[in-house]
Amino acid sequence: MASAYSSTLPQLGTMAKKLDRDIWRVSAGTLEIKFFEPGALVPPLEMFDAVRAGAIDAAFSSPAFWGNKVPALQLFAAVPFGPSAKEFLAWIYFGGGKELFDEIYHANGIHSVFCGLIAPEASGWFRKRIRTVEDLKGLKMRFFGLGAKVMQKMGVVTTQLTSGDIFVAFESGAIDAAEFSMPAIDIKLGLHQMVKNYYFPGWHQPSTLFELMINLKKWEALSVSAKAQIEAVCGDNIRFGLAEGEAGQFKALKELQSKGVAIRRWPGEILEALNKAWVVVAKEEAKSDRDFKRVWKSLSAFRKDYTIWRELSLP
Template identity: 35%
Template sequence: MTRPIERRALLKGAGIATATAAATLGAPVLAAPALAQTAPRVRWRLTTSYSKALPTLFGASELLAKYVKEATDGAFQIDVFAPGEIVPGLQAFDAVQNGTVELAQTALYYYIGKDPSFAPFTTMPFGLNARMQTAWMYHGGGLELQDKFLAKYGVVGFVGGNTGAQMGGWFRKEIKSLDDIRGLKMRLPGLAGQVMAKLGLVPQNIASGDIYPALEKGTIDAAEFVGPYDDEKLGFVRVAPYYYYPGWWEGGPTIHFIANDKAWQKLPASYQAVFKAASAYANADMLAKYDAGNPAALRRLVAQGAQLRAFPIEVMDAAYKINTELMAEISAKNEAFKEIYGSMLAFRNEGYLWWQVGEYPYDGYMIRARQRG
C-alpha cells in the first residue's frame, strides 16, 4: 500500500505528466504554483458516531481528514467533531441529511428505524464476513444498490472501515441456555436486536460513550460493541465478566462516511477523487489495525478476569432460524430490502463455495497446528 508521502508524490507526478502532455500538444500550461493558487478552498465539518476514546474508529475520520488535506496541499480541509460536540452520536446521519454538517462517520444499521434496508450496507445477522462484505460492496453490486438507496435521502455513501468479526458481547451472568436470554436488557443495535427480541431479550440502542455507565449501573445486563481492542479501552471487563463469541450479528461490519449530496456535487472532480482514495485507505487501514491489535488485547482481558464463553449451540440455532423467518417477513413488505438483502444473500452463498475449500481449511489446519505446538 502506498505510504502518505509516496501517495502525495504520485499525485504531483500525475500533474507533471499532464502538463508535459499538454505542452506536447501545444496547449497552454500553468505553472504548479498557479494551479495551487486557483484551487478552491473548501472546509467541511465531520461529525462521528464514535468516541475519541476509540482510536481505530474515531481515528479513521482523522486519517481521512489528514490525507485529504495533504493531497490537496491544505486546500480541502475536514474538521472532525466527536459525538455531542455538534450532535449526539446517533444523529450523525440526520445532521448530514439536513445540512447541519457536510459529512458524518457512522454505521448505517443504526438507522433501521427509518428503513431496514439500511442494515445490509453495514452488516446482517449471519451475513458476510469482512472480506466478503468488502467484495460485495466493491464488486458484487453493493455500492450500486447503496447509491440508489441513499439517493432518496439526499446523501452519498463511502465505505470507510471494517472491524472484522465481532465478539458476542459482555454479560453480567453466564448464558447456558435460551432461558438465560429471556428478560435480559442488552445493548444490541441493528436487526440482531429484533432477532434477539423474539428470543425474549430486550434490545437497547446506546451510543458507544454511554454503554459503560449503563452496564455499571445495571440499566442493562449485557452489551456488545466491537471486539477486544476497543472493548478493553471501554472497560467492560470490570462490570461484566462473561465475554461471549461469536458475534453472529456482525461478521464483518462496514463503517461509512456519509456526505451531503449537494455539498458533494459542489466539490471539484479532483477533490472527489482524493476523497474517494482517502476513504478507501481508511477502509483498509481500520481492518488491519483491528487484526493487529485484537490478539494482544484479548490476552490482556483474560488476564484481567474476562471469562471467554461460546454461545450455546441451542442459542445459535434458535437465532439462525428466527433470523431466516424475520428476513423473509421484512422482504415480503419492503421491496428495497428484498432487492438489497437478496443480493447480499446470493453473494454469501456463492462466496462460501470458495471459502469452504480455500480459506476455512487453511485457517482450520493452522489453528490446530498452533494448538499442537
C-alpha cells in the same frame, strides 16, 4: 464532520481521525474534513437528518445507525451470520452492492462513501453465564443493528445506547448485558470492570462497514479530483481498519483474561437458535420494506454463488 465515535476509541475513533488527517495530506491542503467529537455538532443519532438537511456537511458513522429511517441500510453495515470482510467487499464493489447503496442514499439527499471496516466483533458482555436459550429470556441488553431484532426474538429486551452510556447503564442496573465491538475497543470502555462473562463469536457482526456521509448537493459541487481524493482516502481507511483490527485483538484478550474475564464461546444450540431467529427476521424485514428486499436478494444471490469459490479456495 460530525462523528458517531469518540476520537479516544481505538479503531472506531482512529479511523475517523485518520480520515481528517489523510485527506489534508492527499489533497495538499486544498480539501479539509474537520473532525468533531460526538455531540459537538449534533447528537450522533441525529446525524442522518442533519446531513440530509445540510445543517452539517458530513458525518462518520455506520449505516446501521439509520435502520429506523431506512431499514435497507442496515445490510450495508453488518449482517447476522453474514459475509466475511472479503466476501462483503466483493459484493459491495463487484456484486451490485454499491449501486444499490448509492441509489438508496441519493433518494435521501445524501452521498455516502464506504470509509472503514472492522472484522468480527465479540458477541457481548453478560452479568451471568448463559448456558441455554432460556437463560436469555428477559435479559435487558444494549444491542445494535439487525442483531437487536434477532435478540428480541430470543426474548431479550434490547436498547440502543451510545458508547458513553453503556458503562453507566451497567452501573445503574438498567442493563444486564451489552455488545459493543471487538476486544481492543471494549477494553477501552472498561466494560470488564462491570461484568466478567465475555461471549464469542460475534454472530451479529462478522464484519462491519463504516461510512462517510456527505450532503448530496455538497458532494455534487465537489470537483472530480476532490471526489477521487475522498474515495482514495476512504479506501485506505478500509485497509487500515481491517489490518489494525486483526492485529490487535489477541493482546486485548490476554489482558482481559489477566483481569479475571471469562472468555466463552456460545454453545452450539444457542448459535443454532440465533441463526433460525435471524432467518425469521430477514424474511419479516424483506416483506415489510421494498428496498430491504432488493438488497437482501442481491446479497443472498451473491453469497450463494460465492460459496462455489469459498469451498474450493480454502483448505
